[in-house]
Amino acid sequence: MPDRPAMTDSAITPTRPTDAPDPAALFQLEQPLSARRIVVAMSGGVDSSVVAALAAQSGAEVIGVTLQLYDHGEAVKRKGACCAGDDIRDARAVADKLGIAHYVFDHESAFREDVIDRFADEYMAGRTPVPCIRCNMGVKFTDLFRMARELGADCLATGHYVQRVIGAAGPELHRAADPARDQSYFLYGTTDEQLAFLRFPLGGLPKPYVREIAAGIGLGVASKPDSQDICFVPDGDYASLVKKLRPAAANVGDIVHAQSGETLGRHKGIIHYTVGQRRGLEIGGQAEPLYVTGIDAQRQAVLVGPKRMLAVGAMTVVETNRIGPLPTTGPDTQLTVKVRSLAKPVPCRIGGPFGDDAATRIVFDKPEYGVAPGQAAVVYAGERVIGGGWIEGTEKA
Template sequence: MPESRLLEPASAAGLFDLPRPASECRIVVAMSGGVDSSVVAALAAKSGAEVIGITLQLYDFGTATGRKGACCAGDDIADARAVADRLGIAHYVYDHESAFREDVVEAFADEYLAGRTPVPCIRCNMGPKFTDLFAMARELGADCLATGHYVRRVEGPAGVELHRALDPARDQSYFLYATTEDQLDYLRFPLGGLPKAEVRDLAEAAGLRNAAKPDSQDICFVPDGDYAKIVKKLRPEGGRAGDIVHAQSGEVLGRHQGVIHYTVGQRRGLEIGGQPEPLYVVGIDADKAQVLVGPRPMLAVSAARLIETNRIGPLPDAGLTAKVRSLAKPVPVTLEGALGGGAATTIRFAQPEYGVAPGQAAVIYAGERVVGGGWIDGTTGFEG
């Protein structure tokens, strides 16, 4: 297979927007052991810069997952080390298991216990993935920190901007809305303009052993997608049984084995057959151990209150959209109140939005640009 033009030194260096000639620069690459971060390391090495790979060991691979294709543990660390050896770059592994457990895994369990639906990947990016890696990269005197995320870093008229990836199917901007402007100035995302197929071709051209490695699936520390098992292990009270209650009539329709098994918008798994119309989870009262269900119109939301908000760059006067789930399509919204600096604000939907779950993130866009977002703390029903 002929080498891609991106494996030519000049082309590779151009992906990192270095402040000086590449031969005078040092790039730190966050290496999870997956194909994406491995290709970033290969591109960085090809640029002519000095490259250092860093892998954070975030959890006990064997205990936590029992499967391959997660990240930052066990076989994945071995893959990262093998890629670094192949590329001839330095590679360091740092044990961050205790910090990850406290900041991400236990917070994940607490959110489900409170009846919310968490997004641990965002918490991880806000904590171990960026904050700790930033400190390490700066201590090592790096000119930038590069990752394998599929987003684009664009120089805009008011400074550096965060944009969606060129390939919509790979876009990870939803998970990076909490990136600060200072962090974005230091970060590099060389894969944001590439389709996944080309990334795998680059891995093969570079002779990387994980070129065909499957993408990570689900949440990295959750085995086989059974998140309730993890929550109950950390918080046994998560298995507290309770009633499934009709939100309109107050009638008890059934029993459940813990609110941790449910999320707003859920229809399957309720086991309350014989109803005249399909019912959905419309709310969770964790204090009473009640799962509230109702017809689909009860899911309609007109506004959502956001907390711990972040803003990246200036806010336009109009034309904002928001995603309230990672796989949702952006929908038109207006903003009521300040955004950023941790302030609380409200987004108002132009049309009824369904399945808006407290604990998820709402990410706000201006066209392709991420302007910020926050955690969904509560919602307002749609009337009319």
């Protein structure tokens, strides 16, 4: 177990506005906090830096941990990423300012295999992947969880915008108080064991206030831009990355009408298309607008059709994870499901076992559009995250 670092001249006791939340309450730990050890996942951004500062202010012993997920030479070129070269230096600078220990672990190989390679393979299979969820389910939570345990921590704290609420059956995962910052869609794979150990101190705070805290403390990352959604894709050009990893991804093929089977044109590689897409098809002379309704990876074909063909009545969801018990069914219980990170949750019914990697059928109360295999489906009961899984297939409405 590492010794607590000695306070140096550069170490500070963080200050905060008088109306700031009580750090002790944010970390949901038993008093005295001076006897507690908090490990903070530090990505180098403002959110995790503020979590580390609040943890340090609580009086607990704090250890910052950063995962290096990229080759150092490549990482320093990538702006707006996380767990990269510049970000590691920012995390270390924050730790030095706070006077806390900071460790960097090399996870480049695991990240490439579990996240980047899988991302490329999913696109090659005609699916629409969500790598941030894979990262949270694997590298970020599973490995950080193990590291924090090995460091003798009482909890692992992150800068995610979700809330951990103690319910009748134990800890529950809830949406963030700030809907614009809510990250619950990306954390549905959190297990009950992990949730018992995890803390999300920022879940009840608005982002501008978090930056205010950082500025008040004097952290250099106070105005640092947020990281992009897919951190390992420079400039958002995921197609170029997939083509580099899987050259066959650039193979051209036919654009086929899903109803008539007529070939309407040629596409520039299936990685450029996803279900629900309208722009970029470059098909003219049609009686009505056409949308991508499916990807046939075996034939290297992009299937298109009118918007009504996108209407989905139900979907099959696999590898499901449930957080806590399912709510008791009744007239006042309404489950909703979110099928894209920026989509609004819509009413649904679960038609089978849910959790423990089971496959289940989820039925929409009304037809839903743009449901793409490979995306995640996350189920809510009010503000509480029930769990979710990967969309395997859909049924037309």
